[in-house]
Amino acid sequence: MKKTLLSLLVACSTSAMAAQSYEFGVTLQGYDGSATSSVSYGGQIARHALHNSLKKVAGKGDQAQMNTYLSSTEAGRVILDPVSKDGFPVKQSKIDELSSGKDLLSSAYDGVITGWPGNPTGQELLEQLVDAAAKTKAGYDPVNGYDYVQLISKFAMGAVFYNKAVNHYLEEKLEADQHPNNEAYKPGTAYTGKEHVWDEAFGYFGAPANGLSLSAKEVVQITKQNPEVFAKADANGDGVVDLKSEMAFAHAYYAASVDASAGTNYFHTIMQAFVDGRQLISDAKGKALTDAQRTELKEYAAVIATAWQQVIAEAAFKYAGSVYADLEKIAVIEEAHGDVSKAYRNYVKHWGELKGFALALEAAGRDLGNAQAGLDRLIGFSPVLFGDAQVVALDGKGGFVQANAGPMQEYKLNMIKVQNLLAQSFALEAKLNDKTAGMSDVLEQLNAAAQSAEND
Structure with a gap:
């Protein structure tokens, strides 16, 4: 598969590869606002913070608190993880600072999960796991052999982040009639339809915007909030780590973790394909993508989905x-x-x-x-x-x-x-x-x- 991924990357790299970070200017034709960036994936980062916070409370037996991070969209929810630590200050402390009105459950996979008794849907399984965790001590059921903290976290990452990215944004949303590139995603936004679709998939991967300039080990240590890599994490040098663009979450962390241990290249393969795909969209200058451009974009999406x-x-x-x-x-x-x-x-x-x-x-x-x-x-x-x-x-x-x-x-x-x-x-x-x-x-x-x- 390494050869296949590499050949796909080479084949897909026909567009300009100037971008080395996930940062792109406004290309939307007719836009007259003040924004200088067309990148937006705050909703996805909000869900990463919700997942991390849910994992933090999953072993405390408080179902109401777990549901606050699983299914609630209420305002004022505090981010429980990541939070500022000595030598590693974090910019945001509330979910709403990332994006308001977001939850995990409604974005979870709604198909059947055959690997769990009763064949629940993905959404039903998340609810069942949270309900069961609330009835245990520290999320641990020794009688049936369940660690609900781990089950909730690992499944939620797949049911929400992986599913939404590869089965939604990088597949059906890349079709010509879905959020075309020559129109704003929504009235008043500074980004086109295809720009935002691609951004949302990237946000679910959970990589720092400057991931191409980081080693796999540095990405791992950023997730662990190691003060020794704070300068690398704080890419814009403002003294705090912005969760929207400078933190590593979920599968980006796991990709880097595998690479750091085995010398593989999963993280940078996925990151490069995301950057190159976004560059292709940006190079269209706010015009509708041609069939050839969408074909190339789908090839980048295939690289991402396979490696993920x-x-x-x-x-x-x-x-x-x-x-x-x-x-x-x-x-x-x-x-x-x-x-x-x-x-x-x-x-x-x-x-x-x-x-x-x-x-x-x-x-x-x-x-x-x-x-x-x-x-x-x-x-x-x-x-x-x-x-x-x-x-x-x-x-x-x-x-x-x-x-x-x-x-x-x-x-x-x-x-x-x-x-x-x-x-x-x-x-x-x-x-x-x-x-x-x-x-x-x-x-x-x-x-x-x-x-x-x-x-x-």
């Missing part, structure tokens, strides 16, 4: 490896008759991250074919629990139904199969935390365990 999907799959691959390692630790501790509570807690956390990212892959409205069915079956509706049980369905009252799933240690084999499936289906490049070489060892362990049980 890979980033999510890379994250799922990594956490499948973590689940495998957790099961190994649990086996060692059990054999020594030790306390497995901490190892089990890590197991549930990592499973929640794996499942959340796997569900996110479903939330783009794109047919994953056999890969989707395989992920659903191999990962299951919950991790395999002590007593070898696993959630298999919902009862008539919305409670979880468990059934025997076979030995917990056999679930390690599922994690190897998950990694193989992800690597092959999405042509992964990084494959962090790769456990696929351990297939024969797991089979030997399972055979030995079976023989021991027969001898008993």
Whole structure:
């Protein structure tokens, strides 16, 4: 896939590539206002702040507070994350400073999610996860093996940001009859229809506007609000980090994180395609895009959608490896008759991250074919629990139904199969935390365990 992405980028790079930052002037013909920039994606950044804040409160058991950041559009909501820290001041402190009247739920994927019991829509699943989290202590359900903080966060990023960008703005909204480039997006705006459509997709990716001038490691540290990279984050030198253009969120962070660890180029591939696509639109000077220009723009969109999907799959691959390692630790501790509570807690956390990212892959409205069915079956509706049980369905009252799933240690084999499936289906490049070489060892362990049980 690396070769494919590279060739697409080369093929798509026929327009001027002067822009090295996501900053573009006004091209709207007839515009007589005072604006000098045509870039606008404050609504998308508001939803990033809503997601970060929701994750912050998801483990506190307060459903009303969670709904404030999930489904409310009320004014005055405080940003809980990111907030100013010593050496890393942030410009905004309220959601309305980014954009007013925004929520997460109404923008979430409304198609069916087959990977969760009951086949809810994406919107229904987010509501269910928040409702369930409110009934637990710190968002943790040890009985069914759920870490709701992780499930809510990882799925919300896919159901809202990934879905809206690749299934909406970078697909249907690129058609000629959708927000044409020779008209204002709305009366009085300083940007054209196609400029704003592209900007909204970029906003959902969550990258700093100057991302092309940053290393992957610097992007990661900006998300972590490390004071050592404040000067890099504060691109305009005004002494504060503007969340609208200078912070790294969500999948931009995960893309950079993978790159920083594996030496891949997901972040800059996506960032370059966004910048080049926006430059193409800007070069049209407020005129309707030709069929050739829209074809080229769709090629940039394809690069973005492919690499973005890979980033999510890379994250799922990594956490499948973590689940495998957790099961190994649990086996060692059990054999020594030790306390497995901490190892089990890590197991549930990592499973929640794996499942959340796997569900996110479903939330783009794109047919994953056999890969989707395989992920659903191999990962299951919950991790395999002590007593070898696993959630298999919902009862008539919305409670979880468990059934025997076979030995917990056999679930390690599922994690190897998950990694193989992800690597092959999405042509992964990084494959962090790769456990696929351990297939024969797991089979030997399972055979030995079976023989021991027969001898008993």
